[in-house]
Amino acid sequence: MAERVLIFGLDCAPPDLVFDRWRGDLKNLGRLMEQGIYGELESTIPPITVPAWTSMMTGKSPGTLGFYGFRNRADYSYDAMVFANSQYVREDTVWDILSRKRKRSVVIGMPQTYPPKPLNGCLITSFLTPNTTCQYTYPPELKGEVEGLVGEYMLDVENFRTDEKDRLLRQIYEMTERRFKVAKHLMAAKPWDFFIVVEIGLDRIHHGFWKFFDKDHRKYQPGSKYEGVMRDYYLYLDHQVGEMLSMAGSDTAIMVVSDHGAKRMEGGICINEWLMDKGYLTLEERPREVVPLSTVKIDWDRTTAWGEGGYYCRLFLNVKGREPRGTIERSRYGEVRDRLKRELEGLTDENGNHIGTRVFKPEEIYPVVKGIAPDLIVYFGDLRWRSVGSVGIGSVHTFENDTGPDDANHSQHGIFIMKAPGMKARGKSSGLHIMDVAPTVLKLLGLQVPEDMEGKAIEG
Amino acid sequence: MERGFTVWFTGLSCSGKTTVSRQVAEELRKRGLKVEILDGDVVRTNLSKGLGFSKEDRDINIKRIGFVCKLLSRNGVVAIGAAISPYREVRDYNRREIGDFVEVYCKCPLEVCIERDVKGLYKKALAGEIPNYTGVSDPYEEPLDPEVVLETDKEEERESVAKVVRKLEELRYVQPAEAVSYSEEEEETIKQRLTDLGYL
Numbered sequence: 001m002a003e004r005v006l007i008f009g010l011d012c013a014p015p016d017l018v019f020d021r022w023r024g025d026l027k028n029l030g031r032l033m034e035q036g037i038y039g040e041l042e043s044t045i046p047p048i049t050v051p052a053w054t055s056m057m058t059g060k061s062p063g064t065l066g067f068y069g070f071r072n073r074a075d076y077s078y079d080a081m082v083f084a085n086s087q088y089v090r091e092d093t094v095w096d097i098l099s100r101k102r103k104r105s106v107v108i109g110m111p112q113t114y115p116p117k118p119l120n121g122c123l124i125t126s127f128l129t130p131n132t133t134c135q136y137t138y139p140p141e142l143k144g145e146v147e148g149l150v151g152e153y154m155l156d157v158e159n160f161r162t163d164e165k166d167r168l169l170r171q172i173y174e175m176t177e178r179r180f181k182v183a184k185h186l187m188a189a190k191p192w193d194f195f196i197v198v199e200i201g202l203d204r205i206h207h208g209f210w211k212f213f214d215k216d217h218r219k220y221q222p223g224s225k226y227e228g229v230m231r232d233y234y235l236y237l238d239h240q241v242g243e244m245l246s247m248a249g250s251d252t253a254i255m256v257v258s259d260h261g262a263k264r265m266e267g268g269i270c271i272n273e274w275l276m277d278k279g280y281l282t283l284e285e286r287p288r289e290v291v292p293l294s295t296v297k298i299d300w301d302r303t304t305a306w307g308e309g310g311y312y313c314r315l316f317l318n319v320k321g322r323e324p325r326g327t328i329e330r331s332r333y334g335e336v337r338d339r340l341k342r343e344l345e346g347l348t349d350e351n352g353n354h355i356g357t358r359v360f361k362p363e364e365i366y367p368v369v370k371g372i373a374p375d376l377i378v379y380f381g382d383l384r385w386r387s388v389g390s391v392g393i394g395s396v397h398t399f400e401n402d403t404g405p406d407d408a409n410h411s412q413h414g415i416f417i418m419k420a421p422g423m424k425a426r427g428k429s430s431g432l433h434i435m436d437v438a439p440t441v442l443k444l445l446g447l448q449v450p451e452d453m454e455g456k457a458i459e460g
Numbered sequence: 461m462e463r464g465f466t467v468w469f470t471g472l473s474c475s476g477k478t479t480v481s482r483q484v485a486e487e488l489r490k491r492g493l494k495v496e497i498l499d500g501d502v503v504r505t506n507l508s509k510g511l512g513f514s515k516e517d518r519d520i521n522i523k524r525i526g527f528v529c530k531l532l533s534r535n536g537v538v539a540i541g542a543a544i545s546p547y548r549e550v551r552d553y554n555r556r557e558i559g560d561f562v563e564v565y566c567k568c569p570l571e572v573c574i575e576r577d578v579k580g581l582y583k584k585a586l587a588g589e590i591p592n593y594t595g596v597s598d599p600y601e602e603p604l605d606p607e608v609v610l611e612t613d614k615e616e617e618r619e620s621v622a623k624v625v626r627k628l629e630e631l632r633y634v635q636p637a638e639a640v641s642y643s644e645e646e647e648e649t650i651k652q653r654l655t656d657l658g659y660l
Contacts (some may be wrong), residue, residue, distance in 0.1 A: 070654060083642065083647065083650060083651075085642060092632075096632040097632075099630060099631050099632040100560065100631050100632055100633065102607070102631070115642070117632075117635075117636065118626070118629035118630045118632070118636060119630055119632065120630045120631055120632075128650065128654075129650070130642070130646040130649035130650045130653070131649060131653075134646065156653075
């Protein structure tokens with residue numbers, strides 16, 4: 001048992017960089033790994049910020065949570081999408097449970113916490129907040145305290161898909177420095193039993209600088225001045241973690257976690273171009289330039305399916321009696337969906353090489369499916385290829401991202417490191433799942449794990 | 461089913477338990493919760509009729525109220541207990557039994573309570589006409605670590621009510637009154653931001 005639990009959330013940290021490639025350089029993370037256990041943390045399907053972090057903090061799958069990405073269908077119309085903000089989180093988070101047990105939490109940068117809900121402790125929302133003129137803290141008066149300390153608090157960088165790399169890099173450091181300054185202040189100034197700080201900078205640096213360090217990346221440029229940028233930032237984060245570790249007592253359990261990993265991006269699969277080629281999607285008029293699907297007129301009466309872009313693809317079927325102008329008879333839903341699945345799994349790269357696309361049916365991967373899930377969840381090339389939703393590209397494969405330069409995609413496994421008082425286990429652990437984190441926190445603090453949590457406490 | 465819990469008001473007679481608890485109940489009902497108040501004075505006319513004011517009888521009375529609060533709480537009702545409940549041990553017993561238990565201490569100096577003397581009982585107790593009267597001839601053991609302390613001699617009634625409700629929100633028993641959500645303008649701002657970031 002521990003008196004307190006301190007978690008570092010490193011958005012997007014992949015196992016190979018932390019556990020292998022830079023382990024020797026990351027003194028503090030390396031020491032935690034030596035003194036405790038570590039292993040790959042299997043993320044949610046899909047392995048995306050939303051829903052992954054909330055799955056981690058509730059111990060529940062996306063199906064139970066009822067959201068499957070940043071934006072989700074509000075109903076079966078074609079354009080009603082809602083942001084999965086804190087209002088959509090209806091399952092208890094770790095800090096909800098701890099609050100009822102009178103334990104105090106400090107939560108910084110956790111996605112899906114805006115608008116902030118009350119808790120026993122304090123909370124600073126995440127990059128999914130309109131801007132800092134909003135009420136982004138609980139209690140409200142904490143905002144003044146934060147801004148008194150660091151001036152403008154940076155929820156995120158302005159734009160990570162940019163060619164202005166120097167500016168992006170400067171912003172990432174400024175943001176991280178301010179966040180950790182606030183974290184250290186709250187760590188010392190507030191009473192807490194549970195403390196979590198999530199740093200989004202790592203995700204941003206992966207997306208912005210991956211191609212400069214990964215020699216296997218299609219766009220790798222040898223000798224770039226940015227070649228060492230990612231490693232330097234990892235070291236900087238390790239230093240920040242070290243400073244906070246020195247403030248934590250020996251009675252504190254420490255975890256380092258990520259919501260998913262990262263891998264180089266090979267390119268993009270233009271899902272809607274593919275659907276059009278196959279006759280599954282019909283536009284009233286083909287656009288002459290690259291535009292989002294939402295801006296063109298779709299001939300719904302001649303459309304079977306459409307897809308959304310992102311690190312993975314959400315595919316929606318146009319079903320009679322469900323969508324306003326559905327075309328697929330309900331009795332044929334299964335057959336059509338299976339055919340699409342098979343064809344997507346057979347996708348190749350531009351040279352005809354099989355890319356190993358994985359396709360999931362929601363009801364087969366979640367214990368329940370709440371809200372409106374996509375009909376199919378697609379990992380192009382097992383996440384080495386991004387899903388491009390735009391139309392007008394004129395080919396299925398693209399190597400220019402429709403939403404700006406992006407070098408990395410998400411991968412299924414993030415990281416987990418744990419060191420706890422009295423813990424005897426050491427070394428590498430396997431079979432760890434993102435939903436195991438919440439029960440582990442409760443168990444470390446000597447509390448009962450609710451029966452409806454889908455994860456299990458990780459034994460130390 | 462909504463999550464039930466117990467809010468337990470303790471404090472000297474005339475310290476404000478009944479007044480504040482009624483208003484808290486009203487506020488929670490406005491938020492769609494089922495609420496039942498078990499007021500010490502009322503309970504003594506039925507559930508605990510015949511019990512006196514010895515320590516033993518007082519403990520039985522408080523345990524009975526606690527028992528009913530427990531039944532209500534586990535069936536999704538917000539149970540509000542409002543009783544002097546002068547002994548720490550039995551209050552803590554109820555806390556253990558009920559689990560989801562929020563203790564509200566109505567802290568008010570004895571002299572202020574005597575001044576208020578709504579029912580004229582302090583006067584009688586001070587004249588020696590009522591034995592075992594809490595604060596006069598019987599002890600009151602302050603809670604050591606209540607969830608909420610109300611200083612009813614210093615605070616406005618509405619401040620006290622707000623303090624209790626805010627604590628219930630922080631302890632995640634109660635949702636905030638105004639559903640916090642994106643305004644249309646905020647929704648547009650965040651959509652634009654996520655578009656700029658390339659997520660959409």
